[in-house]
Amino acid sequence: MKKYFSFFVLLLFMAATPAEAVLKERDINQTMAVLRAELENAYREQRMMMERFGRRAEAQHEAMMETMEHSDQIALMLYSQKEDYTFDLTYACHEATELYQDFKSHTVPYK
Numbered sequence: 001m002k003k004y005f006s007f008f009v010l011l012l013f014m015a016a017t018p019a020e021a022v023l024k025e026r027d028i029n030q031t032m033a034v035l036r037a038e039l040e041n042a043y044r045e046q047r048m049m050m051e052r053f054g055r056r057a058e059a060q061h062e063a064m065m066e067t068m069e070h071s072d073q074i075a076l077m078l079y080s081q082k083e084d085y086t087f088d089l090t091y092a093c094h095e096a097t098e099l100y101q102d103f104k105s106h107t108v109p110y111k
Contacts, residue, residue, distance in 0.1 A: 063106065067099065067102075071099060074092060074095050074096045074099060077092045077095070078092040078093070
C-alpha cells in the first residue's frame with residue numbers, strides 16, 4: 001500500500017510541476033494579460049511578414065512582366081529580320097541570350 005501511495009504522490013508531483021512552470025503570474029488576470037501581449041506580438045510579426053511577402057511577390061510579378069515584354073520585343077526583332085542581315089540577326093540573338101542570362105540570375109527558387 002505504501003508503494004501505491006508513494007507512486008501516487010510522485011505522479012501528482014510530476015503532473016503539478018509543468019503547470020507551475022507555465023503559470024508564474026500571480027493570478028489569472030495577470031496570466032491573461034501576459035498571454036494577450038504575447039499573442040499581439042506574434043500577430044504583429046505575422047502581419048509584417050505577410051506584408052513583406054506580398055511586396056516581394058508583387059515585385060517579382062512586375063519583373064516577370066517586364067521580362068516577358070522585353071522577350072516579345074526581341075522575338076519581334078528576330079522574326080522581322082531578313083535572312084541576309086547577319087549583324088542584325090546577331091544583335092537580336094545576343095539580346096535574347098543576355099535576357100535569358102539575366103532571367104536565370106534573378107530567378108528565386110520556390111520553397
